Amino acid sequence: APLAGEPSALWLGAAAARVALLLRSEAYTLDGPLGGNLPSVCEVAVLPILFLLGRDTLRRAPFTLAWVVAAAACFARRNHLSLADDAHADALFLFAHSLEFLASFAYLLRSALIDVPRGDVSAGFAHLLMPVQQALAAYYWLQAFDFSPTLVGAGLPFEALQIGCCAQLGAYLGASALHFAEVLDRNEASDGLALGGSHAGAVAM
Structure with a gap:
């Protein structure tokens, strides 16, 4: 499944970072009806699930993942909010x-x-859900969170978040398009085989 393996290993690192962030500061907690302790509970609850989905990658390529994590950490140190x-x-x-x-x-x-x-x-549910979820994040960073120089801690964090969210949306839309195109292709192939079988049966009779 597309959720397992490398994506889950990377999501595991992201979820662990969010849990560490929640323990360190309340500045990034969500407001509104979905705020409060619910997001924190969800971040903690998803950790073992992501570990199970990504454990094969963690065993197979620990050094590669370590380099990826180090590169992401370096980028975050140079581009972050305040x-x-x-x-x-x-x-x-x-x-x-x-x-x-x-x-x-x-x-x-x-x-x-x-x-x-x-x-x-x-898999079909994931391919439907991921673009919707990412579209909400992209909308938030593009429309709901206004740029302010006083919120820039280092580098270009607003640009990193906006471009990153839009690129993620494109990736998830592309993955969904590939998945559903494959599903349609399989269905057409099955219909063709069924039609061919019915014609063969009619000829034999």
Whole structure:
């Protein structure tokens, strides 16, 4: 499944960074009806699930993942917001987004290269949900969160978040297009085989 393997290993790192951020600062907690403790509980609850989905990649390529994590951490140190009055907490937020950015393209590659078993409902649901979820994030960073120079801690964090979210949306839309194109192709092939079988039966009679 496209969710397993490399994407889950990267999402695991992002979720761990978000948990560390929640423990370090409350500046990045969500407001509104979906705020409060619910997001924190969800971030903690998803950790073992992501570990199970990504454990094969963690065993197979630990050094590669370590280099990827180090590169994401370096990028986050050079490009982060200034909401928490704590450079480490601010960098953790961009670090999580950086890993999610990489995970989205790993998800796209797995969708392109791995055959999903016929009738896999979970894969179809994931391909529907991921673009919707990412579209909300892209809308937030493009429209709802206004640029302010006082919120820039280092580098170009607003640009990194906006471009990154849009690129992730494109990756998830691409993965969905590949998946549903494959589903349609399989259905057409099955219909063709069924039609051919019925014609053969009619001729035999």
